[in-house]
Amino acid sequence: MTALEFGYAINNMTKSMKPFALRLTKDMEQANDLIQETVLKAFSNREKFSEGTNLKAWLFTIMKNTFITNYQRMVRRKTFIDTTENLHFINSTENIAQNSAYGSFAMADIVSxxxxxxxxxxxxxxxxxxxxxxxxxxxxxxxxxxxxxxxxxxxxxxxxxxxxxxx
Missing domain, CATH: 1.10.10 (Arc Repressor Mutant, subunit A)
Structure with missing residues (x-):
């Protein structure tokens, strides 16, 4: 398959990729970015695609793996390392204290x-x-x-x- 044919085949698949990207990201702009990144990776790795196999499945796998990699990168950015002697890894988003009274009232209302x-x-x-x-x-x-x-x-x-x- 030539680069032109491959590009044309990928271009035909981008519309079917949008719902999956939206389901993963829950945001239109991030979904478009994910599709763009997926197409770029697919085109730059086109020699790894075996002609005669399912192109759509290959693209969706690239998209899913790209999303997971980006998510893990984002989580790592939000995590910082405590440099004290205990060497604990602390996730910065877990420093929220909640009032359990609200949950008690809600549970009482639900049971009622x-x-x-x-x-x-x-x-x-x-x-x-x-x-x-x-x-x-x-x-x-x-x-x-x-x-x-x-x-x-x-x-x-x-x-x-x-x-x-x-x-």
């Missing part, structure tokens, strides 16, 4: 709202919360799996509406 749920919705919701799978709940309550899913969905919706102050 769950107790207000109709038993028809509360029982499948609590079973799902405790780790039961949908099919296990359906068997235990002797109801169809679709009904289980619907009741859990309704319970979540009611709780979300009742607890929107914490959103």
């Amino acid at each position: 709202q769950i107790s207000k749920l109709d038993d028809v919705y509360k029982e499948p919701f609590m079973m799902h919360y405790r780790g039961f799978k949908y099919h296990e709940i359906a068997e235990k309550l002797d109801i169809p799996i679709g009904t289980v899913k619907n009741r859990i969905h309704i319970a979540r919706k009611e709780l979300k509406d009742a607890l929107k102050i914490y959103a």
